[in-house]
Amino acid sequence: MKNPELNYWNHRLTKVKEELEDNNFEVFIAQNGQEAKETVLNQIIPSLEIKSISWGGSMTFIGTGLFHALKDDERYQVINTFDKTISVEEQMEFRRKSLLVDLFITGTNAITEDGKLVNLDMIGNRIGGITFGPRHVIILVGRNKICCDLDDAMYRIKNYAAPVNTMNLDKNTPCSHTGFCQNCKSPNRICNTWSITERCFPAKRVKIVLINEDLGF
Numbered sequence: 001m002k003n004p005e006l007n008y009w010n011h012r013l014t015k016v017k018e019e020l021e022d023n024n025f026e027v028f029i030a031q032n033g034q035e036a037k038e039t040v041l042n043q044i045i046p047s048l049e050i051k052s053i054s055w056g057g058s059m060t061f062i063g064t065g066l067f068h069a070l071k072d073d074e075r076y077q078v079i080n081t082f083d084k085t086i087s088v089e090e091q092m093e094f095r096r097k098s099l100l101v102d103l104f105i106t107g108t109n110a111i112t113e114d115g116k117l118v119n120l121d122m123i124g125n126r127i128g129g130i131t132f133g134p135r136h137v138i139i140l141v142g143r144n145k146i147c148c149d150l151d152d153a154m155y156r157i158k159n160y161a162a163p164v165n166t167m168n169l170d171k172n173t174p175c176s177h178t179g180f181c182q183n184c185k186s187p188n189r190i191c192n193t194w195s196i197t198e199r200c201f202p203a204k205r206v207k208i209v210l211i212n213e214d215l216g217f
Contacts, residue, residue, distance in 0.1 A: 006031075009212050012143070013029050013143060013146075015113070016210060019114050019115030020115040023116070023198065024199050024200040024204065025115070025200045025204070025206050025207070026207045026208070027208045027209075028043070028044070028209045028210070029210050029211075030210070030211050030212065031211075033060075033063050033065065033211060033213055033215055035211075036064045036066075036140055037065045040066055040138060040140075040209065041066070041069060044138060044207055044209075048102070048103060050103045050136065051077060052076060052077040052101040052103070053070060053076045053077070053078050053104075053105070054078070054081055054098035054101045054134075055082070055105040055106055056105075056107075057081075057082075057106070057126055058106045059168075059216040060141070060142055061105055061106060061107055061140055063215045064215070066140070067082065070105075081095050081125070095123065095125040096125075099129055099133035099134065100133055101135075102134065103137075104134035104138075105139075106129060106138075106139060106140075107139060107140050107141065107216050108130075108141055108145060109153075110145050110146075110152075110153035110157055110161070111141055111145050111146055111147065112146075112148070113149065116153075116196060117130070117139065117196070117197040118194075118197075119157075119194070120162065120191050120192075120193070120194050121193045121195070122189070122190035122192055122193075124192070127193060127195035130206065131195060135205070138207050138209065139206060139209070140209050140211065140216075141210050142214050142216050143211065143212055143214060144214040144216075145216070150196070154194075158191065159181055161217045162175060162191050163176060163179050165190060165217050166188070168217070171188040173186045173188050173190070
């Protein structure tokens with residue numbers, strides 16, 4: 001068999017897709033980040049009536065090239081929450097405004113085999129956008145985010161995604177030194193608010209692109 005690893009993941013992604021759809025999410029499968037980008041730009045967005053776009057923190061979103069494709073798109077009112085040229089206060093205001101856009105794009109920390117989204121935030125704007133506010137949500141998910149169950153997902157987040165992200169953000173937390181959650185009370189702690197999204201309501205408000213490639217933390 002050619003490409004056994006690709007074939008293996010396609011089987012797993014198809015099963016997760018079925019579970020997510022049973023939970024009222026709308027789901028697409030892409031073979032790589034480039035295909036995910038094209039799916040969003042050429043298939044999902046044209047099907048929506050949107051005037052405004054924003055996003056929450058997501059390395060997968062950046063990795064697919066979607067951020068660079070959309071940040072200067074003059075067809076939409078773009079609220080760029082990644083803008084580093086503005087003050088911290090302005091960045092926070094952009095994050096607040098991003099919760100009322102027509103389309104919010106982000107990633108997820110983990111996704112379970114039975115179709116649940118599991119996330120852990122520092123501020124809460126990302127999970128806030130997923131759960132309520134924006135009219136439509138697109139979530140980009142690399143295959144490395146798939147976990148067996150809720151316990152596995154939470155372990156992955158606390159002992160892989162969060163420590164790696166603290167290192168990426170140069171946060172001086174215990175996990176950035178040990179690689180494992182220390183249940184700290186550091187002022188730099190990024191693990192403050194959990195969300196578990198079991199089902200999508202209204203149906204198909206959240207659109208998920210499963211990507212047959214390792215992307216993000």
